[in-house]
Amino acid sequence: MNITPDLYNNCNYLQQRDGKRLIQRIVDDFPDKHFNTIVDLGCGTGNITNELATKLSHQSIIGVDISEPMIKFAAENYRRPTVQYLAADICDEWPKFKDKLQLAEHSVDLIVSIYCLHWVSDLDETIKNIIKLLKPGGYCYILLFSWSDLLPIQQKMAIMDKWQQYFFAIPKNWNRIAKKSRETIRKLSEHLAPFPVFEAPDEQQLLAKWRDLCRDNGLHEPETVLTHTYYQFANHQQFNNVLQAMCHFLPYIPDDQTADFMAEYLQLVNDDYISKQLLNGKLVQTTNETPVRLNYDHMIVVTHIPV
Numbered sequence: 001m002n003i004t005p006d007l008y009n010n011c012n013y014l015q016q017r018d019g020k021r022l023i024q025r026i027v028d029d030f031p032d033k034h035f036n037t038i039v040d041l042g043c044g045t046g047n048i049t050n051e052l053a054t055k056l057s058h059q060s061i062i063g064v065d066i067s068e069p070m071i072k073f074a075a076e077n078y079r080r081p082t083v084q085y086l087a088a089d090i091c092d093e094w095p096k097f098k099d100k101l102q103l104a105e106h107s108v109d110l111i112v113s114i115y116c117l118h119w120v121s122d123l124d125e126t127i128k129n130i131i132k133l134l135k136p137g138g139y140c141y142i143l144l145f146s147w148s149d150l151l152p153i154q155q156k157m158a159i160m161d162k163w164q165q166y167f168f169a170i171p172k173n174w175n176r177i178a179k180k181s182r183e184t185i186r187k188l189s190e191h192l193a194p195f196p197v198f199e200a201p202d203e204q205q206l207l208a209k210w211r212d213l214c215r216d217n218g219l220h221e222p223e224t225v226l227t228h229t230y231y232q233f234a235n236h237q238q239f240n241n242v243l244q245a246m247c248h249f250l251p252y253i254p255d256d257q258t259a260d261f262m263a264e265y266l267q268l269v270n271d272d273y274i275s276k277q278l279l280n281g282k283l284v285q286t287t288n289e290t291p292v293r294l295n296y297d298h299m300i301v302v303t304h305i306p307v
């Protein structure tokens with residue numbers, strides 16, 4: 001994932017809106033609770049960790065992210081006496097992960113993870129770490145993307161002659177491969193590809209996957225909710241900034257070609273999406289000032305360790 005902290009921090013409108021909603025849900029679920037220790041997995045630049053600190057009564061919050069620049073940014077910009085930011089990979093095996101976090105086994109009351117877990121390469125290991133961290137009765141609230149209108153456009157880029165060589169996990173004839181084989185390739189390439197989803201996953205399968213992940217690892221049967229939703233960006237410029245801040249393809253492209261890749265990507269998004277916006281039920285010819293509505297699906301998974 002390619003993210004420049006200050007660019008991301010100025011553009012995560014959607015993540016902030018949804019993250020704040022999830023935090024409000026936690027406030028509503030535990031109106032009077034004081035949390036001793038809260039961990040934010042994949043805290044990014046810390047602006048949502050800061051929201052957690054503002055909204056939830058707590059003794060200590062640890063924001064964890066694999067990216068050193070993110071952690072540095074968070075520590076510089078969202079410093080608070082009760083909040084610590086630490087760099088760690090949440091897919092690391094428990095002994096290594098524990099050492100980085102300097103937390104005892106079963107010492108955390110609440111784990112929150114906002115728009116991170118669709119990125120991780122080893123969800124089983126992540127869930128194991130969540131279980132090791134949580135106290136009996138400890139809760140875990142996860143928010144993650146399950147689909148976005150941008151994915152088919154990104155896939156189109158990834159199978160273009162010019163760019164396909166950098167996305168080895170996506171076969172060139174992807175659209176002509178039988179659905180069952182696509183599913184197999186998708187599973188095999190989950191840990192290799194820039195994004196583990198190339199086409200809308202079957203919703204029931206996705207929900208079942210998360211239920212199984214929680215259940216098989218000893219977590220309580222989770223609440224899983226998949227929501228079709230959208231975010232309306234103010235205008236083309238704002239949307240283009242978001243695309244640039246969050247283009248997870250860039251680390252796969254050689255440095256001397258990233259500007260070229262980005263220009264083509266923005267053009268494709270413009271041609272295939274922005275210029276054909278359906279606003280208030282009507283297909284409108286957009287101008288630079290027209291808002292851009294991004295349709296996407298997200299999932300909320302809420303679970304806990306049985307007491």
Ligand SMILES: C[S@@+](CC[C@H](N)C(=O)[O-])C[C@H]1O[C@@H](n2cnc3c(N)ncnc32)[C@H](O)[C@@H]1O
Binds near residue numbers: 003016042090119
């Ligand atoms: C889209 S950002 C979300 C950041 C923040 N939660 C927010 O909502 O603004 C995803 C974050 O997950 C982090 N991340 C991805 N894989 C990770 C891993 N294996 N361990 C820890 N953090 C990870 C990335 O570095 C990135 O900062």
